[in-house]
Amino acid sequence: MEQTLDFIKTNEKRFLDELFDLLRIPSVSADGKYKNDVARACQFVADKLKAAGADNVEICPTKGHPIVYGEKLINPALPTVIVYGHYDVQPADPENLWTTPPFEPQIRDGKIYARGSCDDKGQVYMHIKAFESMMKTNTLACNVRFMIEGEEEVGSDNLGTFVKENKDRLKGDVILISDTSMVANDTPSIEVGLRGLSYVQVEVTGPNHDLHSGVYGGAVGNPIQILCEMIASMKDKNNHITIPGFYDDVLELTKEERTELNKTPFSEADYKKELGVDELVGETGYTALERTGIRPTFELNGIWGGYTGEGSKTVLPSKAFAKISMRLVPNQKSDKATELFTKHFKSIAPKTVKVKVTPFHGGEPVVTPTDSVAFKAASMAIEKTFGKKPIPTRGGGSIPIVALFEQELGLKSVLMGFGLDSDLIHSPNEHYGVFNFMKGIETIPLFFKYFAELSKR
C-alpha cells in the first residue's frame, strides 16, 4: 500500500487539475438547457475511467441522462465492489451569491469552491483516481464495477430500469457510495441511515387572469394568500405535520437507540452561530439530531406568484406555486406519502381556488447495517487514514438508489462519504476540502484491501 500512497501524493496536482476540468462542466440535470453539458460530463467520466484502466467502459443511454458503466474484474475468487456515484449537479442559482462563479473552480483556504465540488463530482473523482492509483501500483484487491449516473439530483428516475436490465453486469458483494458527509475532519463518521423523499409542486389558481388588486381586491380569493394559509395549516403548534396518516408507518427508535444517536458530537451554539440564527425550530420532543435524522419533515423548497420584479405592481394574480419536499424515515413509503399529501392538500383548498399537485420524484428511506464486513472494512480504512475510529450517524438527506439496490440486487450499501455538513452542498459557494479529497483517495484503496481480507475469513 505504501507504493499506492506515494503514487497518490506524487499526483495530487494532476488529480486536482483533472477534477477542475470536470467541475467546469455545468452538468445541471434539472434544467433542460444544460443537456449538452450533462452529456459532456458523462463523456469526461467515461474517458477518465477508461484511462485509469477500466474495461468495457460504456455510456449507457436512458430515457433521461446516460449512465457510465465500467469494470475491472481481476479474479472471480475475489469479492466485487460496485462503486456508485453521480456526475450531475444541483442548479447553481442564486448565482449572484457565489463569491466566485460556480463553474470556475478555485481553491481558497484549502477548499475547492465550485458547484459539485463535494456533491458529487469531487467524491466520484476520488474513486476514479483511487482506482487509477491501485491499477498503476498493482494493488487492486477486489473486482470493481462502476456505475456513475447523471440524474441523482432529479430523482434517479431511470436508474431503476437500468439496474433491472443489467443485473448480470451488477453482480457484486457491496455497494460503495461516497455521497455523504462526516461530522468533522477530527470526528470521522459513517452514515448508516438516510431519509427518503417525496417532492411535489403545487399550483393554486384563483381568478382566470391577473386582476387589478384595487378594483377586485377584497372580493376575489387571492391565490397567494390562500396558498400561504394552506401551507401554514400543514403544521400544528408542535410542528407536527397535519397530513392525516402521515406518521402511521414511522418507525420509532428505542430509548437506547436514541441515546446512542444523541452521543454524536453536536454543539447547538456552534450550529446556530454557523447558520446565523437565534433559535432552532422543530418537532416538540426531539433533539436537533433526531429532527434531522430520524424524523420526517415537511419543507418548502420554493414559492412564487404575482409580481416579483423591481418596484411595485398592484396585481391580484391568477396563480401561485410552491415546491415542497417531505423527508421520510423507515418505514414510510415515498408513493404513499405523496398520495397522502395530495389528498389532504386538495381537501383543504377553499372553493375560491383550484389546486393542482404534480409529483416530481421520490426515494425510499434506508438504514444500512453496522455489523457487515463492508462496514467494518470502511471503519478500519477510515481509522487508518484519519487516526480515529469513525462513529455511525444518521443523515438527513436522501440517496434513493440505496433502497433500490437493496430491492433489485439484494445488496447492502456502505456510505463512505468524505464531505462535511458545512460544505454548502445545494447552496451558493459549495466547496470541498482538498484535505478531504486527498484523504478519500487514500482511504478507498484501504477499504478494498480490508474488504478483500475480511471477506476471506
Place this chain on the structure above:
Amino acid sequence: MEQTLDFIKTNEKRFLDELFDLLRIPSVSADGKYKNDVARACQFVADKLKAAGADNVEICPTKGHPIVYGEKLINPALPTVIVYGHYDVQPADPENLWTTPPFEPQIRDGKIYARGSCDDKGQVYMHIKAFESMMKTNTLACNVRFMIEGEEEVGSDNLGTFVKENKDRLKGDVILISDTSMVANDTPSIEVGLRGLSYVQVEVTGPNHDLHSGVYGGAVGNPIQILCEMIASMKDKNNHITIPGFYDDVLELTKEERTELNKTPFSEADYKKELGVDELVGETGYTALERTGIRPTFELNGIWGGYTGEGSKTVLPSKAFAKISMRLVPNQKSDKATELFTKHFKSIAPKTVKVKVTPFHGGEPVVTPTDSVAFKAASMAIEKTFGKKPIPTRGGGSIPIVALFEQELGLKSVLMGFGLDSDLIHSPNEHYGVFNFMKGIETIPLFFKYFAELSKR
C-alpha cells in the same frame, strides 16, 4: 359643438394611429431598464400637446421620471380646468399570457389591445385630442392646464414636490382626471370615491445561506414556511385584517349610503363567470360592491423565495419575500397603515427569523363631491354623449394625486373615466374600446362647455 364633433369623427383614424405610436413605447416606470422609453413617452406627450396648440409646454425634470406641463389660457374671466393623467404604464409581465405583444397595439373586436391602452395612455390621449379638436374648431370654453406625469404606477413619489413648487402654474378651478372606469357602456357612471394605498415589501431571513433541505430540514426555521404562517395570520376567519388598530379610523357608511351604493348594477353570477371562480371571498357582513369600494383590504401582490426554476431543488432557502398592498378607505391614513402593519408584522415574527419591511408608496383615500359644478358638468356631458345620466360609484383603486391636489391646491377632482372594469388594466391583454376612446374625446369638450356655463351662474 357640431363642428367639433365633425372634426373628431373625421380624424378618428389619425387619432388612433397617434395613440398606437404612444402605446408602442414601453414606458414601464417600475423597472429601471425602461428609463429611456419612459423619457421617449414623455417627449411624445409634450410634442403632441404643443402640436395641438398648448403654450409653454415644458418637460419638467423630477428626481424620478419627468412631468409634462402645458397650458392654454384664453381668458382670465373663464374658469380653468387642470387635466391630470399619466404616461407611464404597469409592467407587462407575465408577457407569455398576452395574445399579442403588449407593446404592439392591435384592434380586435373593436378593442385596442396594448399595455396602457386604458390605463392611462388611451385616456390621457383623449384629452390631448379633445383639446386639439376644440382648438381647431375654436370651441375651447375654459382655460386649461395639463399636468401629465410618469410615475403614477409607482406611487407618484415626486409629484408632491412638483405641485408644491408650482402652485402658480397650477391655479385653477377643478382637476379633471380620466383614469377610472364606468360600470358599463350602457350604464355610464362617475367614480366619487377612491381607496387609498399602503404598499410594502417584506423580507424574511432564516439561515444566513441556502441550506440542503435534507441535511438541515426539521431543525432550522424555513423562511418560506414562516412567511406563509405570518401571512396566514393576517386575516381571521371572517376575513378581518388582524393588524391591531387597523380599522380604528375607518369611516363606516350610514345604512342609507350603503343602500344607495348597492343599487349599482352588479351580477354576482356574471362576475364569477368572468373571473372563472366558483366562489367569491371577503369580509363577513359586506357585499362584493362594499368589499371592493368602501372597505379596506390586505392583498398579496407577489411572493418569492427558494428555487423557482424548472424541476426540483432540495433547498431550505435563506430568504423569502412578499409584496403586499393594503387599500384604505376614508379616514384611514397611508403612513399610519404602513406603520401599523410594520409594527405588527415584526411583532409576530418568531425568533428563528429576521424580518425587514420596506415601504414602497402610498396614497390617501378620497371622496369627491357630487354636488359641485364640475360634477354636474361631467354628469351632463356624459348624459349627452351616452344618452343616459351617469350614476355615482365607489372605485376600489387608488389615485394618490387626488388627495394631494386637495391638500396642496385646495382643488376638488372629477373622475370622468371612460374605461370598463373588464379592460384588464394591470393584467395581460389590457384593452380599451375604440368606442370608449372616441366617446371620451366627444365628451370632454362638452364638459368644458357645461363647466364654463355653470360656473357663470
